[in-house]
Amino acid sequence: MSDPIILLVAVGLISIACQFFAYKVKLPAILPLLIAGLLVGPVAGFIDPDLLLGDLLFPIVSLSVAIILFEGALTLKMGDLSGHGSMVRNMCTIGALVTWVIVAPLAHFALGMSWQMAFLFGAIVTVTGPTVIVPMLRTVRPNSKISNILRWEGIIIDPVGALLAVLVFEYIISTQDALSHTLFAFALTVSVGVGFGAFFGYVMGLLLRNNVIPHYLINTAVLTIMLGAFEGSNMIAHESGLLTVTIMGMWLANMKRVDVEGILEFKETLSVLLISGLFILLASRIELSAILNLGWGSILVLIGIVFIARPISVIISSLGTGLKWQEIALLSWIAPRGIVAAAVSALFALKLEALNYAQVDLLVPMVFLVIICTVVLQSLTAVQVTKYLGLRAPPPYGFLMFGGGIFARKFAKELLKQEVTVCIADTNWESISIARMEGIPNYFGNPISDHASRTMDLSLYGTVLVMSPYKQLNPLVTYHFEHQLGKGSVLGLSNNETKKLTSHQVSESYAKKLGLFAENISYGKLTGYLTKGAIIKTTRISDEFSFEDYLEEYNGQLLPLCAIDPKGRVNMYTTSNKIIPKADWRIVSLIKANNEEDKN
Numbered sequence: 001m002s003d004p005i006i007l008l009v010a011v012g013l014i015s016i017a018c019q020f021f022a023y024k025v026k027l028p029a030i031l032p033l034l035i036a037g038l039l040v041g042p043v044a045g046f047i048d049p050d051l052l053l054g055d056l057l058f059p060i061v062s063l064s065v066a067i068i069l070f071e072g073a074l075t076l077k078m079g080d081l082s083g084h085g086s087m088v089r090n091m092c093t094i095g096a097l098v099t100w101v102i103v104a105p106l107a108h109f110a111l112g113m114s115w116q117m118a119f120l121f122g123a124i125v126t127v128t129g130p131t132v133i134v135p136m137l138r139t140v141r142p143n144s145k146i147s148n149i150l151r152w153e154g155i156i157i158d159p160v161g162a163l164l165a166v167l168v169f170e171y172i173i174s175t176q177d178a179l180s181h182t183l184f185a186f187a188l189t190v191s192v193g194v195g196f197g198a199f200f201g202y203v204m205g206l207l208l209r210n211n212v213i214p215h216y217l218i219n220t221a222v223l224t225i226m227l228g229a230f231e232g233s234n235m236i237a238h239e240s241g242l243l244t245v246t247i248m249g250m251w252l253a254n255m256k257r258v259d260v261e262g263i264l265e266f267k268e269t270l271s272v273l274l275i276s277g278l279f280i281l282l283a284s285r286i287e288l289s290a291i292l293n294l295g296w297g298s299i300l301v302l303i304g305i306v307f308i309a310r311p312i313s314v315i316i317s318s319l320g321t322g323l324k325w326q327e328i329a330l331l332s333w334i335a336p337r338g339i340v341a342a343a344v345s346a347l348f349a350l351k352l353e354a355l356n357y358a359q360v361d362l363l364v365p366m367v368f369l370v371i372i373c374t375v376v377l378q379s380l381t382a383v384q385v386t387k388y389l390g391l392r393a394p395p396p397y398g399f400l401m402f403g404g405g406i407f408a409r410k411f412a413k414e415l416l417k418q419e420v421t422v423c424i425a426d427t428n429w430e431s432i433s434i435a436r437m438e439g440i441p442n443y444f445g446n447p448i449s450d451h452a453s454r455t456m457d458l459s460l461y462g463t464v465l466v467m468s469p470y471k472q473l474n475p476l477v478t479y480h481f482e483h484q485l486g487k488g489s490v491l492g493l494s495n496n497e498t499k500k501l502t503s504h505q506v507s508e509s510y511a512k513k514l515g516l517f518a519e520n521i522s523y524g525k526l527t528g529y530l531t532k533g534a535i536i537k538t539t540r541i542s543d544e545f546s547f548e549d550y551l552e553e554y555n556g557q558l559l560p561l562c563a564i565d566p567k568g569r570v571n572m573y574t575t576s577n578k579i580i581p582k583a584d585w586r587i588v589s590l591i592k593a594n595n596e597e598d599k600n
Helices: 004-025 030-043 049-074 078-083 085-092 094-111 115-124 130-140 144-174 179-209 215-236 241-254 261-284 288-292 296-317 325-333 339-354 360-388 406-417 429-437 450-455 474-485 523-531 547-553
Strands: 398-402 422-426 442-444 461-466 490-492 535-540 558-564 570-572 586-591
Touching: 004 030, 004 049, 004 261, 030 261, 030 288, 030 360, 049 144, 049 215, 049 241, 049 261, 049 339, 085 094, 085 144, 085 296, 094 115, 094 144, 094 296, 094 360, 115 144, 115 339, 115 360, 130 144, 130 360, 144 179, 144 241, 144 325, 144 339, 144 450, 179 215, 179 241, 215 241, 215 261, 261 339, 288 360, 296 325, 296 360, 325 360, 339 360, 398 406, 398 474, 406 422, 406 429, 406 523, 406 535, 406 586, 422 429, 429 442, 461 474, 474 490, 523 586
Parallel strands: 398 422, 398 461, 422 442, 461 490
Antiparallel strands: 535 586, 558 570, 558 586
């Protein structure tokens, strides 16, 4: 089949099918994408990227890597790095350098790579990446400390590792000339990359801060300006563009009064498309014989990466951090490689092929072998290792509340007083800013976005309470988290206010999930109670003061919200779950003002 349109559409359909399959079975998407790429490429011969794209292959890969790195850098906020402790900082700096220095000699002696190629390979495999770490953490459920360290390492190490690879690559192509030219080219690449990145990041930040760009053009403008800066930087200093987009993204992410959430959401969608299609195309270029021809030396390199380089880098990074040996051991075991390693290796391989550089045929097969082995090996064993080390978190009993209105904030504050784990998520900045001032853990943005999946520790939450006024978004949040956390894990408020409107009809399956607290208790009704003086209060039930006494005391004013048993487990009241607390239970209720009666 030679029709390029059919082949390109096929790549898109296969990539979406792989993403959907990974979503359903809760695996890193990189595995089905890689397998699909190998099947349609070297196995079936259905797709040949070099024949399909021709001279466009290199530009497409180059621009795709730039977009992926820019999107990753937009999540890199310095405050987040310092907030997660010195361990993350050490692993992304000292740890990355230690891994690089250990892996490069291994590749040189075991695979016979030249020193230049070995150091490039070592730089590329320093990265892990949130696209493979986050799905693994959901299954493994380590304690919150380990989960935070691994998640933030994955976010931060992507641009750091790519930057290291860019600098090594520039050194490789510069060393073909005199030493003076080498030093000059190296200095020029760094200075142009940092200078262009800072300049364009600052200018773009000013444009966004002062609302110069119309809202509907923001995403397109940022994308095109970023790609313009990337290519402009490359025109002045060879291969400085990746450094430029990384610095540009970091600058925007850390600039005051610049909102990058909308840009991030757009870039996340674009990145999913690029990552999926790009990974299939890159995997389809690999010859299976190239992997098999790596020989026993590749096994030695894999053993060195997993059992030598990673543990040593973690141990050195942990000095002075107070981590226990069990925590160090688990951090040493979990380090799967992801899409950035694959994309950067393919990009540099294409560049070096154009320069007729020796041994470039070893780079991509070896990087893909590292990705396959680390993802498969650690996905299959991480749960058992975590259990053995005693670091698996208990079943999550916390609550993620979607909606930051007045009721959600007051309910969250009361649960926090009872030592219940709670987090509020909302796309409304005003609601989140109030929650922050009140000391309530929160997430600003769409909780089902890719950014949320990377940065929120969902291992803490076993139940999602949908209590927002966003009637179009509520069903999406409900179905997303019910798949992530399991059936019955999402509870929503009644849709009573609009159930008679044809335009607001909901499916029967969704309507069954809308029974939180009591029948016909909606967002508007709860807000109305509180604005009229209602309070949320916790009362302890005892032998002397039974649940029946409690109901009698607050005759007609009571709306029970949840009951907390003596072990601290929270049971939400729903239309199908009427709890009768016993002695030593605590019941959290909304106490209406002035004997206000419901008017249904």
